[in-house]
Amino acid sequence: MSERVGFVGLGAIGRPMAVHLVKAFDTMVWNRTFDGAQAFAQENGSKVADNLAELVSWADVVITCLPTSVEVREVLESVAGQWRIGQLVVDATSGDPGESRSLAEWLRQKGVGFVDAPVSGGTGGAEAGELTSMLGGETAEVERAKLVVAPYSKMIVHVGPVGTAHALKAVNNALLAVNIQAAGEGLAALVKLGVRAQTALDVINASSGRSNVSENLIPERVITRAWPRTFRLALLDKDVGIALKVLQDTGVPADAIGTAKQSLAAARATLGEAADHVELIREIEKAAGVEIQ
Ligand code: NDP
Numbered sequence: 001m002s003e004r005v006g007f008v009g010l011g012a013i014g015r016p017m018a019v020h021l022v023k024a025f026d027t028m029v030w031n032r033t034f035d036g037a038q039a040f041a042q043e044n045g046s047k048v049a050d051n052l053a054e055l056v057s058w059a060d061v062v063i064t065c066l067p068t069s070v071e072v073r074e075v076l077e078s079v080a081g082q083w084r085i086g087q088l089v090v091d092a093t094s095g096d097p098g099e100s101r102s103l104a105e106w107l108r109q110k111g112v113g114f115v116d117a118p119v120s121g122g123t124g125g126a127e128a129g130e131l132t133s134m135l136g137g138e139t140a141e142v143e144r145a146k147l148v149v150a151p152y153s154k155m156i157v158h159v160g161p162v163g164t165a166h167a168l169k170a171v172n173n174a175l176l177a178v179n180i181q182a183a184g185e186g187l188a189a190l191v192k193l194g195v196r197a198q199t200a201l202d203v204i205n206a207s208s209g210r211s212n213v214s215e216n217l218i219p220e221r222v223i224t225r226a227w228p229r230t231f232r233l234a235l236l237d238k239d240v241g242i243a244l245k246v247l248q249d250t251g252v253p254a255d256a257i258g259t260a261k262q263s264l265a266a267a268r269a270t271l272g273e274a275a276d277h278v279e280l281i282r283e284i285e286k287a288a289g290v291e292i293q
Contacts, residue, residue, distance in 0.1 A: 002026065005148060006059030008052070008075060009093075010036050012230060013119070014065035016126035017092065020151035021063070022046045030055045056082040061148050063117075065092040068238055069099035069166075076103060085111030090145045092133075094118045094173065094235065096242050097163030098249075100136070104162045113141040116162060117149055118169035123230045130154035136165035167246045174243035177236055177260040177280075179213040184281035187218065188288040197223050197292045221278045222292050229276040236277040237264040 005025040007018045021027045028047035031037035041048035049055035056079045064072050072093050089107060104114035115137035125131045133153040135142045142158045149156060159165045190200045204214050221227055240261045247254040267283045285291055
């Protein structure tokens with residue numbers, strides 16, 4: 001029997017993920033700002049819930065894709081009386097491992113399963129239905145979740161118990177942050193020496209310093225001066241904060257990741273909540289007095 005899927009959080013990445021779900025499952029959406037959900041339903045032919053209780057009463061599986069675990073807890077607890085035995089929550093938020101373990105326990109007492117299921121691949125990957133989904137949870141629940149995340153995923157990996165997928169996602173994004181900062185700083189220096197940024201990237205991308213930042217983000221967003229807003233710097237700051245906590249909890253030194261966290265927090269204070277993550281490089285450019293071009 002096909003699952004009824006409820007989707008909560010039609011933001012920058014949630015919305016394109018939900019487009020793929022509608023094609024595969026009977027889907028109902030809910031969004032804090034109702035207009036967004038209504039427009040989505042009209043465009044994509046899904047059901048739309050007026051309130052969360054309606055969605056949770058109807059769905060077999062509820063996918064959440066919210067900024068942080070704080071909003072996930074708010075949402076799940078706001079309908080505490082609606083959950084029923086046999087349902088499954090699949091949390092696609094880039095969340096906090098400890099919070100996820102605690103939420104999983106709270107849901108378990110109601111007979112509801114929980115799988116942390118963060119994604120990587122960005123909004124482009126979501127539009128193409130080619131995200132990587134990392135899953136944390138018990139095997140039977142993960143197997144059920146795999147079928148539900150499949151429409152928007154190219155790669156699906158069971159990482160370990162609840163919380164481990166959120167930990168892995170945070171570490172991945174900490175690497176992204178370190179790469180953005182290091183590439184921004186290094187390229188700013190090279191441009192000041194008179195090297196064209198594209199020339200430097202051509203060499204780096206044929207060498208051992210290459211990364212997604214040097215291969216894609218800087219050529220497409222910085223050199224072009226396009227600075228599109230697809231993934232908020234505030235969310236990357238949140239992710240690196242989670243990674244720092246993971247390192248602290250496991251007793252691992254966090255020099256590089258700690259520095260990236262400080263830089264992101266400073267950029268967030270200056271650029272605000274709507275800025276894109278790559279705009280960290282704008283702050284490096286300002287401090288260096290140069291544009292990476
Ligand atoms: P956005 O900020 O674009 O969207 C956030 C969504 O959460 C919106 O639907 C918003 O509703 C809703 N929301 C915010 N606060 C609340 C609340 N208190 N109660 C209920 N709903 C709320 O975020 P993204 O879509 O970019 O990111 C979602 C998650 O996915 C984050 O954890 C992020 O780190 C992760 N992620 C994002 C990627 C990206 O490229 N954007 C890539 C990989 C992971 P409303 O419309 O009313 O504002």
